Amino acid sequence: MSTQPIKVLIVEDEPLIAKRYQMILGKDEELECVGSASSGYEGTMLAALNKPDIVLMDVELEDKEAGLRATAEILSYMPEIKVVMLTVCETDDTVFRAFELGAVNYLLKNMPADAIVEAVKDAYYDRSSLHSNIAGKIRRxxxxxxxxxxxxxxxxxxxxxxxxxxxxxxxxxxxxxxxxxxxxxxxxxxxxxxxxxxxxxxxxxxxxxxxxxxxxxxxxxxxxxxxxxxxxxxx
The missing domain is CATH 3.40.50.2300 (Response regulator)
Structure with missing residues (x-):
């Protein structure tokens, strides 16, 4: 296991949700929040500056596909970063497009704190942990x-x-x-x-x-x- 904390960047345009993720990450000594962005553009810039290990990326930011565009941009230049998508409503098409772009997981925003922490760690250590709903959508x-x-x-x-x-x-x-x-x-x-x-x-x-x-x-x-x-x- 790495001696350095896992660096996580949060890209979420709802302040309360972003704050919740920061609190969740802050309670685990293996994780470190290295920044929080409220738009796809800002998220891309912070990813380049802070070189996070994991990005928690909201799908809908300044528009409905801003998160997908930011994911494509980040992974194009920094393929070593792992992106975990966040959403309130997962449609089959959006889920599949996210994985096509290179996202490693897809989480509903209302998931409990331990599920979010587990997803971050699983992404970092290349462990498969797709939620059953998401896995089913991908299979379909x-x-x-x-x-x-x-x-x-x-x-x-x-x-x-x-x-x-x-x-x-x-x-x-x-x-x-x-x-x-x-x-x-x-x-x-x-x-x-x-x-x-x-x-x-x-x-x-x-x-x-x-x-x-x-x-x-x-x-x-x-x-x-x-x-x-x-x-x-x-x-």
Whole structure:
């Protein structure tokens, strides 16, 4: 264990909450509060000046994302610092973004004093101590991303199995052309188009175009196909 106290910087815009953290840290001889900031900008400056081991960073400071921006700035220039995020309301998106930036933990502001002290020490000694609620959010977000990636790969694989004619028809459907308009553009009969669409549906394993198009749009398939066409055109 280090003979020097763990240096902690508090970045919190509510004076009473900042004071509470200072009192909590002051009661533990292993911890030392080296500064308190009330904005993301001030927190970044004090981090550079005081070189804390740990930063307790409020998410919402001068605006709703100031804490996230300050975290990104601090870790960009001082990656050795450990950042523990503080909030009153943890949303899945904000929690995940904080960890993407490099934060090591995420605490609710109303957590008891011993939980705050434990989180600071765990961060310093690289011990995992995610609150169960936060850990659950991270698992859900990774699961969502994995599901999206799998869906993207799955659907793009099916697209590679389409004939050039079927791909052209699908692209027109994704652009909201009606069946009549597609027949006119491609100079085909309704029966021919119906057969082509049925073939597309069979390959996707779906019963209607409405089950395919919204999913492909959400996965940005039209943009991917457009980029691919552009590259092929250049070549």
């Amino acid at each position: 977000e990774f699961k969502r991303i994995r599901k999206t990636e799998d869906s993207l790969l799955h659907n793009f694989y099916i697209i590679t199995q389409l004939t050039p004619t079927e791909l052209e028809v699908l692209e027109l459907l994704m652009k909201d052309y009606t069946r009549q308009e597609i027949c006119q553009l491609r100079h085909v009969e309704q029966s021919t188009l119906k057969s082509q669409i049925n073939s597309i549906l069979k390959k996707f394993g779906k019963a209607s175009v409405q089950e395919i198009v919204p999913v492909l749009r959400e996965l940005h398939i039209p943009e991917i196909l457009a980029q691919r066409k552009g590259k092929l055109g250049v070549e």
